[in-house]
Structures are given as structure tokens and as C-alpha cells.
Amino acid sequence: MKMTGAQILCESLLREGVEVIFGFPGGAVLPLYDTLPQYPGLRHILVRHEQGAAHAADGYARATGKVGVCLATSGPGATNLVTGIANAYLDSSPIVAITGQVARPFIGKDGFQEIDITGITLPITKHNYLVLDVSDLASVVKETFHIARTGRPGPVLIDIPRDVFADEASFHYPEKVNLRGYKPTLDGHPAQIRKAARLINEARSPVIISGRGAIISGASNELKELAEKAQIPVVTTLLGIGSFPQTHFLSLGMLGMHGMACANLAVSASDLIIAIGMRFDDRATGKVSEFAPNARIIHIDIDPAEIGKNVGVDVPIVGDVRSVLEALNKEIATKTHLDWVNQIEQWRSEHPSTAIRETDELIPQYVVRKIYEATNGDAIIVTGVGQNQMWAAQHFSYTKPNSLISSGGLGTMGFELPAAIGAKVGRPDETVWAIAGDGGFQMTIQELATITQENLALKIAILNNSFLGMVRQWQELFYGRRYVATPLSAPDFVKVAEAYGISAMRVSDKREVVPAIERAMAHDGPFIIDFRIEPEENVYPMVPPGASISVLLEEPREMVKVEVGSRDTSNL
Amino acid sequence: MATKHTLVALVEDKPGVLNKVASLFRRRGFNIESIAVGHTEVPSISRMTVVVDGTAQSVEQVRKQLEKIIEVVKVSDITEDNLVARELALVKVKATPQTRSEIIQIVDIFRANIVDVAPGSVVVEVTGDEDKIDSLFSLLEGFGIKEMARTGRIAMGRGAKETK
Structure with a gap:
């Protein structure tokens, strides 16, 4: 039986298990929108700006582990997706972006709303397609989902001319894909795994650095087994938060620029780093030439191009984290590192990075901590970018994979609201809190209308300091307190919420924090709290940009150089 | 230390692949000295x-990044291999009745060919490695070079082993 391109696309999406599409219509995708009502299994969620569609697909993908789908028309619809696609690319999030294109006879003629979106997204997609023949469409969709979700996941874009949606072809969905140039390595090389096991068995002060790759491959149990069997402390990257329970005695929390002091000190003093599904981002390593000077490095990643990119590696292992750890755990000896663990405990007590200072002021760390207590940690936290993101990362204890959803690589302000929409749509039974800043919140504030239209029971905490806070912090610390373009006026968020039909309240007094959070949680539907926090509160600890992560800026505001001392590495 | 590297990429013959490869070199801060593309024994x-x-x-690093492109099947750095490397150049040289025979002598020494003769010019075709073409070029420069086109290097390992 013949089908139109639009029908073939919908049939193919259903076969890939798609249930939700975040989109915004327009001329080039009208034939597709006209077909959507024939497919009630595809729920369409209308966003208010295409950037929101891409972030929502990203948030959905991270919360569910499935592929998120966003849809936009040609031209401006497609270019509005770009930030969201780039965000998904840098954080290895599997999304599929479908864009309409002008009809084939108009391609290359600068037609109305024509833009070369496959050209524009070339460096920010894992792969992309321009479908010029309707009979290719089914196999393109098959390949697209395969590429998006396997190996190192990432965004894939399909650009479909308007007349291809209307063309007809017979529909055969391919059983499998055959891509000569795409065969991810899943199992680690046995000799390398044995070599890694030997280093682990010999190490005296080992540290695991776990990243988002551990979450993507579902390796939390294997990671825990490795850490416990060989008694290895675990630090995570920002996006690795949740791969290892932060309540575990071997958990040191996040490393890097705003990482926990004990995590940074442990990494700096370690004699062996086991880097798992992470990519040595500069925010994690600090000054790379002084990163972990005494350590050998085992690097496990599914992407061969990440190995040796930023730091030299002693034992590279290309493969799926879970598969590699399963094999590695069989080779390692049961061991303790009591001196090392005690040393780290001493650092932890000397530098209590998660301690919240005693004050009557309304400080953001306290707000985050109270959200943690009110939810018992059983929530998905979606953050913006900047101070709010770091406080959310530092003062909530995450125990489950994908419980923190945050824009790591691209650092996209405005990510929080649409990504939280995606998370809530994908995991409707979970409590989802968006933690926003007053700056980023204004970047995607229009998605409040999406929340109202879909009646999504999101809880939103705005940490409102009337500044672009992280930039202001840098201006305070490194630019002589010259606050250029960071003081920020905002609308009355409570009134804005009301205008969108969302319940909201303002909190300016510390004593109101807990009742407000409880009220938000008890409210049946979305709720916004505008927390008027201490305007010049800073995020600590902080590693000054360009410094080694063993150099810590802590409260009180002075530079503390922590000498970790040289360690005996003669047994290596 | 920076040196010249010869990379061989086997890629699927699909639209846009050359763009993807070239753009990756640009993004990662490499300057492509030459690039030559053509069919292989495999359709x-x-x-x-x-x-x-x-x-x-x-x-x-760039080799591994190239291999991430879906249509790129395999990339090898064959710089260290025992290679046959060739380039083809066409050079249009000013020629007068007085200089023509001297040009022909030089062309013969280089085992190059004259593929076009006109009043006032000849077109020389030469194949070889870059050094050979550069030397021929410098000898012909004295006569006046009107135009030159070079293909860039193509290369293959010696012996029975294939670049796969």
C-alpha cells in the first residue's frame, strides 16, 4: 500500500517507540501536521519557541533514556533549534530533530524560509540527512534513531522538503541498518583491561572519576562494585552526578571549578585515576598541565577520539562503560586503602564544602538544601546555568542516575524550563523541580504557556538575586568588582506566573522557605517560587580560572593553597 | 614537532562527504596542504x-575525529609507511622558437611530457613526488610560467598489503 511521506515518517517514528514530539508548526511541515491526527500514538506538545522544543526533547531523553524528538519548520524554525541541538551534542544526549525544508524545486534558490540547515548543523550533529526521495525516508529514520541512541549518543537531524511529505511510496520499515562507517566498539580490549586491573591492584591512592558515560551505559551497579571491591573513592563530573550515590561513604562529590574540596584534593594527590565515561573538560581538570601530577590514568570511553585528547593516558580502553567494567571487576583484587580513605576524610572535615553558613539571610544554598529535604532526595532536578546550577549541584544529594539534568558542555542559560518540561512529560510520576536563575529564566520564560497548556505539574524555584550571578561573581573576584551589564531587572515573576495561569509566591525571608516548598509540593499543578536571595552570594569552593584544581578559593574569601605533599610512587 | 602527514580516508561516495571532511580539518585548526579525491576499486x-x-x-586526534563521521569508513596515517606517492602537474610555459628546444631538453630529463604546443607556449605534464615537481617548476620558471595546476598527492603503500 502506498503512503505519503508524512505517513511514512509517522509510521517509522512509532516503530522507533516514539510517543512524544515537541514541536512548532509552519509552512514547510504543514503536510506533516495535517497527518498527525491519524496517529494518536504520537503526542504533540506545542512549545512557544523552537529552542524550547530541542531542550524539551533533550530533557525528555535524559530523564527517560529514550530518544527525544523535536520538530520545526524550515528557515527560522530550523535555526531556532540550533542552540538546543548544540546543547544535546556537547552533552551526548540522543535527540532527533526533524525539520521541514522548502519544496525540492526551490532548494538552492533562497526561497521563502529556506536555509541550509544540514550545512548549519554539520558540526553540532552526530549525523544529518536531507531526504530528497520519499522512498529513502523509512531507512533514513531507521538509521537516524540507530545513530542517535547507540555508541556515544547525540543529536541527528532529518531535513525533509515539503513536497517529499506529500510524495507517495510503499512503506517497508527496514529490520536493521548497515552503516559501513559506523560500528561502535562495545567490548574493551582484554589485554588493556588486564593492564588496567594490574594498575588498580597496585595503586595506593586511586580515584575514580565518573562521568555521564557511566549513566548513559547504565553502569551504576558495575561502578559501585568496582569502587567497593577495590575501595576506591569516587568523584564525578557535573554530568556524572547520580552515577554513584552521593550518600555512599566512598563518594566525594563533584570535582572541578566548583567541585568539592576533598574531591579536587583527592584527584590532585592520587597515584591512579580511573576515568570512566568522561572527557577531561577544562572545567573539571583546571590547569591541565598540573592535573593530577602523580597519577597514572586509565581512561574508559566509547568514543576513541576522547582518549588522549586533553590529557595523556596510560591505559586507554575503548568500549561501553558497563561492558568494560563488568570485565574489569572480574580481574581486580578485593582490597582496602584505609590510609588513603582516612586522608580524604581528613580533607573532607577540614574543607566542608557542602556546609551552609549560619545566617538569617535568605541564601540559595539553604533553599536547595530544603528542597532536598522536602523531597527526600527523590526528585529530578533540572537546572539553569551559572550560580543556580552550581548550588543545585552542590547542596542536593543525588543518589540515582539522571536525577540531575543540567547543561554541562554548552552551558546554555534558559535550558532549565524547557528541559524540565521534557523531563516531566517523560517521567510524569516523578517530582520535577526546575532550579533557575532570574537571568536564564527570562531567556525561555515563554514556555510557561506550554506548562499551562499541557498542565504539567512542574515545581520551579527561581533563585532571584537581581544579577547575572556567575558573571557578577567573576567581576567581583577578577575584575575589581566592576559590575558591568550584570545588574538585572526582572518582571514581577509572581504576576507573570499568574498571567500564565500558574500559582506562585514570593519568598524573601528565610523562615518562609520551608512552608513555601511544602506548599508548592502539595499544590496539584505547576508552582513557582520566586526566592529573593542574598544578591552577592558567591559559589564556593572555586578554582580560579586557569589554576590547578588543588588551588581552592573558599569562604572566607581568600586564596588557600592546599599542599597535598609528594607521594611515594616508587611501587608504580 | 609538526611535520607533514599523509592521511588516506576511505569514504562512502555520498553528497556532502568532502564538505564534512574538509570542515572537520578547519574546525580542529588544521590547514590542508592538499587533498585529492577519486574512485577506488570498490564502487x-x-x-x-x-x-x-x-x-x-x-x-x-584529527584522524580519530574523522573516523567519527558516519560516511567515513576508515582513516589511516600512512606517513611512516613505505610509500609510492605521486602528484600530477600541468604547467603552461612561455616558449619562443629560441627557447623551445631547451624546454624540451629539461622536460626529457624529468621524464615529463609536452602535451600541447602553441605559438608562444607549451603545456608540460609531469608526474612525480612534490620535490620532483618543485624542481622542474624552478627550472621552468626562468622561461616564464603562465599557469600551473597541481592535483595534490595521492599515495599507496608498497607491497601486497592493502590500506583497509
Whole structure:
């Protein structure tokens, strides 16, 4: 039986298990929108700006582990997706972006709303397609989902001319894909795994650095087994938060620029780093030439191009984290590192990075901590970018994979609201809190209308300091307190919420924090709290940009150089 | 230390692949010295020979990045291999009745060919490695070079082993 391109696309999406599409219509995708009502299994969620569609697909993908789908028309619809696609690319999030294109006879003629979106997204997609023949469409969709979700996941874009949606072809969905140039390595090389096991068995002060790759491959149990069997402390990257329970005695929390002091000190003093599904981002390593000077490095990643990119590696292992750890755990000896663990405990007590200072002021760390207590940690936290993101990362204890959803690589302000929409749509039974800043919140504030239209029971905490806070912090610390373009006026968020039909309240007094959070949680539907926090509160600890992560800026505001001392590495 | 590297990429013969490969070199800060693309013994597979300047480590990084392109099947750095490397050049040289025979002598020494003769010019075709073409070029420069076109290097390992 013949089908139109639009029908073939919908049939193919259903076969890939798609249930939700975040989109915004327009001329080039009208034939597709006209077909959507024939497919009630595809729920369409209308966003208010295409950037929101891409972030929502990203948030959905991270919360569910499935592929998120966003849809936009040609031209401006497609270019509005770009930030969201780039965000998904840098954080290895599997999304599929479908864009309409002008009809084939108009391609290359600068037609109305024509833009070369496959050209524009070339460096920010894992792969992309321009479908010029309707009979290719089914196999393109098959390949697209395969590429998006396997190996190192990432965004894939399909650009479909308007007349291809209307063309007809017979529909055969391919059983499998055959891509000569795409065969991810899943199992680690046995000799390398044995070599890694030997280093682990010999190490005296080992540290695991776990990243988002551990979450993507579902390796939390294997990671825990490795850490416990060989008694290895675990630090995570920002996006690795949740791969290892932060309540575990071997958990040191996040490393890097705003990482926990004990995590940074442990990494700096370690004699062996086991880097798992992470990519040595500069925010994690600090000054790379002084990163972990005494350590050998085992690097496990599914992407061969990440190995040796930023730091030299002693034992590279290309493969799926879970598969590699399963094999590695069989080779390692049961061991303790009591001196090392005690040393780290001493650092932890000397530098209590998660301690919240005693004050009557309304400080953001306290707000985050109270959200943690009110939810018992059983929530998905979606953050913006900047101070709010770091406080959310530092003062909530995450125990489950994908419980923190945050824009790591691209650092996209405005990510929080649409990504939280995606998370809530994908995991409707979970409590989802968006933690926003007053700056980023204004970047995607229009998605409040999406929340109202879909009646999504999101809880939103705005940490409102009337500044672009992280930039202001840098201006305070490194630019002589010259606050250029960071003081920020905002609308009355409570009134804005009301205008969108969302319940909201303002909190300016510390004593109101807990009742407000409880009220938000008890409210049946979305709720916004505008927390008027201490305007010049800073995020600590902080590693000054360009410094080694063993150099810590802590409260009180002075530079503390922590000498970790040289360690005996003669047994290596 | 930065040196010249010869990379051979086997790629699927699909639209946009050359753009993807070239754009990746640009993004990662490499300057492509030459690039030559053509068919191979396998239908639907093209072979790109790319010459770039870089340290062994940075070229290895870009090689791995290239392999991430879905249509790229395999990339090898064959710099260290025992190679046959060739380039073809066409050179249009000013020629007068007085200089023509001297030009022909030089062309013979280089085992090059004259493929076009006109009043006032000859077109010389030469194949060889870059050094040979550069030397011929410098000898012909004295006569006045009107135009030159070079293909860039193509290369293949010696012996029975294939670049796969």
C-alpha cells in the first residue's frame, strides 16, 4: 500500500517507540501536521519557541533514556533549534530533530524560509540527512534513531522538503541498518583491561572519576562494585552526578571549578585515576598541565577520539562503560586503602564544602538544601546555568542516575524550563523541580504557556538575586568588582506566573522557605517560587580560572593553597 | 614537532562527504596542504588523500575525529609507511622558437611530457613526488610560467598489503 511521506515518517517514528514530539508548526511541515491526527500514538506538545522544543526533547531523553524528538519548520524554525541541538551534542544526549525544508524545486534558490540547515548543523550533529526521495525516508529514520541512541549518543537531524511529505511510496520499515562507517566498539580490549586491573591492584591512592558515560551505559551497579571491591573513592563530573550515590561513604562529590574540596584534593594527590565515561573538560581538570601530577590514568570511553585528547593516558580502553567494567571487576583484587580513605576524610572535615553558613539571610544554598529535604532526595532536578546550577549541584544529594539534568558542555542559560518540561512529560510520576536563575529564566520564560497548556505539574524555584550571578561573581573576584551589564531587572515573576495561569509566591525571608516548598509540593499543578536571595552570594569552593584544581578559593574569601605533599610512587 | 602527514580516508561516495571532511580539518585548526579525491576499486567508496601539517599527536586526534563521521569508513596515517606517492602537474610555459628546444631538453630529463604546443607556449605534464615537481617548476620558471595546476598527492603503500 502506498503512503505519503508524512505517513511514512509517522509510521517509522512509532516503530522507533516514539510517543512524544515537541514541536512548532509552519509552512514547510504543514503536510506533516495535517497527518498527525491519524496517529494518536504520537503526542504533540506545542512549545512557544523552537529552542524550547530541542531542550524539551533533550530533557525528555535524559530523564527517560529514550530518544527525544523535536520538530520545526524550515528557515527560522530550523535555526531556532540550533542552540538546543548544540546543547544535546556537547552533552551526548540522543535527540532527533526533524525539520521541514522548502519544496525540492526551490532548494538552492533562497526561497521563502529556506536555509541550509544540514550545512548549519554539520558540526553540532552526530549525523544529518536531507531526504530528497520519499522512498529513502523509512531507512533514513531507521538509521537516524540507530545513530542517535547507540555508541556515544547525540543529536541527528532529518531535513525533509515539503513536497517529499506529500510524495507517495510503499512503506517497508527496514529490520536493521548497515552503516559501513559506523560500528561502535562495545567490548574493551582484554589485554588493556588486564593492564588496567594490574594498575588498580597496585595503586595506593586511586580515584575514580565518573562521568555521564557511566549513566548513559547504565553502569551504576558495575561502578559501585568496582569502587567497593577495590575501595576506591569516587568523584564525578557535573554530568556524572547520580552515577554513584552521593550518600555512599566512598563518594566525594563533584570535582572541578566548583567541585568539592576533598574531591579536587583527592584527584590532585592520587597515584591512579580511573576515568570512566568522561572527557577531561577544562572545567573539571583546571590547569591541565598540573592535573593530577602523580597519577597514572586509565581512561574508559566509547568514543576513541576522547582518549588522549586533553590529557595523556596510560591505559586507554575503548568500549561501553558497563561492558568494560563488568570485565574489569572480574580481574581486580578485593582490597582496602584505609590510609588513603582516612586522608580524604581528613580533607573532607577540614574543607566542608557542602556546609551552609549560619545566617538569617535568605541564601540559595539553604533553599536547595530544603528542597532536598522536602523531597527526600527523590526528585529530578533540572537546572539553569551559572550560580543556580552550581548550588543545585552542590547542596542536593543525588543518589540515582539522571536525577540531575543540567547543561554541562554548552552551558546554555534558559535550558532549565524547557528541559524540565521534557523531563516531566517523560517521567510524569516523578517530582520535577526546575532550579533557575532570574537571568536564564527570562531567556525561555515563554514556555510557561506550554506548562499551562499541557498542565504539567512542574515545581520551579527561581533563585532571584537581581544579577547575572556567575558573571557578577567573576567581576567581583577578577575584575575589581566592576559590575558591568550584570545588574538585572526582572518582571514581577509572581504576576507573570499568574498571567500564565500558574500559582506562585514570593519568598524573601528565610523562615518562609520551608512552608513555601511544602506548599508548592502539595499544590496539584505547576508552582513557582520566586526566592529573593542574598544578591552577592558567591559559589564556593572555586578554582580560579586557569589554576590547578588543588588551588581552592573558599569562604572566607581568600586564596588557600592546599599542599597535598609528594607521594611515594616508587611501587608504580 | 609538526611535520607533514599523509592521511588516506576511505569514504562512502555520498553528497556532502568532502564538505564534512574538509570542515572537520578547519574546525580542529588544521590547514590542508592538499587533498585529492577519486574512485577506488570498490564502487561507492571514494579515496581521499589528505596532506596536513601537524604533530603526530594532533594528527592522530584529527584522524580519530574523522573516523567519527558516519560516511567515513576508515582513516589511516600512512606517513611512516613505505610509500609510492605521486602528484600530477600541468604547467603552461612561455616558449619562443629560441627557447623551445631547451624546454624540451629539461622536460626529457624529468621524464615529463609536452602535451600541447602553441605559438608562444607549451603545456608540460609531469608526474612525480612534490620535490620532483618543485624542481622542474624552478627550472621552468626562468622561461616564464603562465599557469600551473597541481592535483595534490595521492599515495599507496608498497607491497601486497592493502590500506583497509
